[in-house]
Amino acid sequence: MVQHSILETLSGPLRKEVLSSLQSLHFEHGKILFRAGDPCQGLPLVLNGTVKVQMTGLSGHSIVLYRMGADDICTLSIGCLMTGDGFRAEAVVEEDAEVFMVPRGLFDRLMDQSADFRLGVMESYGRRLNDLMLLVEEVAFRRMDERLAHWLETRAVEGSIRITHQELAVELGTAREVVSRLLKELERQGKLRLSRGCISFVQ
Amino acid sequence: MVQHSILETLSGPLRKEVLSSLQSLHFEHGKILFRAGDPCQGLPLVLNGTVKVQMTGLSGHSIVLYRMGADDICTLSIGCLMTGDGFRAEAVVEEDAEVFMVPRGLFDRLMDQSADFRLGVMESYGRRLNDLMLLVEEVAFRRMDERLAHWLETRAVEGSIRITHQELAVELGTAREVVSRLLKELERQGKLRLSRGCISFVQ
């Protein structure tokens, strides 16, 4: 059974060969897929779970750049694969993930032999580039209270979330104190209830 | 004569065909290559000159995302070409530029037939992704005075530069007043001399 849509587009024999040569790797929550400076071993195809990609500045502060989920391709790896440079960011598994690791040689062959594979890779690249451009815009021009509110809104469906202020600060690329103060203000307004490691949405 | 290194890697007949079907377009200083929302017409290969790519936030503020120079590929276009989405950013010619515009069909054929072309495109993508990641880090965590000083340092060789505070603010993604104040402080320290539309480096 094919487990990643980009492989489903491959012609019969090629797909068969790929599937027989690849084995899915299992990564648990908290596991590091790669660290800043690591050389790239191959192109990870994410089958399921979620992986966040974040980078740390000289100041020691970190920011989450984007997330990968089921059916994603870790496009960041391709550039490193091509140039031989190390990663600038690190990838941390959030929900347990299964990953196909496509080595350089096989990646080159797939790019050579499948137009659909190329298309999938290019589309993925385009999306990532757009994501990062939007992130730049957000970080440069949006107010932190709006960004925090927006982040919370997208998860509000769950009623409450388990996250520390520090982790939330990394999501937004700011300082823990800033998050604490903004959250406290939202609690004063009656929109949230705070407890250690947990944020509950009122109503 | 081949004018873009990525075309030099093509096999004889293919290169010949490409060069005969493409004509270089000339863009003058200030000309807009594409605007936010425009659909993508093809992949621009920059032969010479420089083009800056910038985006404007909802607030109306803009920030320069990256520059393209001789031998660059406008990788941003590929994603738009693939997905059919419009551009999120705009490209403005700084120094008069010549550009080959590779239409979708030809791009697909080159990707299909030349491993070196693919490699060039992938490398370019990787570099752009790295540039944007570094920009996120810079915008999120670096102090404005350091960023301004760094920007100025990289051009200090020229003795003086013609740029308005507003343009410099767009380079850094901040407000004009902030740039004015920081520059004034540097002038007070005797490091710069300011005049309308011009910054001179002392010594």
Place this chain on the structure above:
DNA sequence: CGGCCTTGTGTGACTTTATCACTGAACCGC
């Protein structure tokens, strides 16, 4: 159970950056 340690949160004081609302200076074209 109580003490101790680790991790997470709250907050005051202060600096840096952004925003708003102006003023005035420099240049351009008649």
Place this chain on the structure above:
DNA sequence: GCGGTTCAGTGATAAAGTCACACAAGGCCG
């Protein structure tokens, strides 16, 4: 030389980041 436009400077205020600490919640272990 006059009037309009573009640039630059600046005070007041708000938002965000930094530093330094106090304290609270939960886990662990004797």
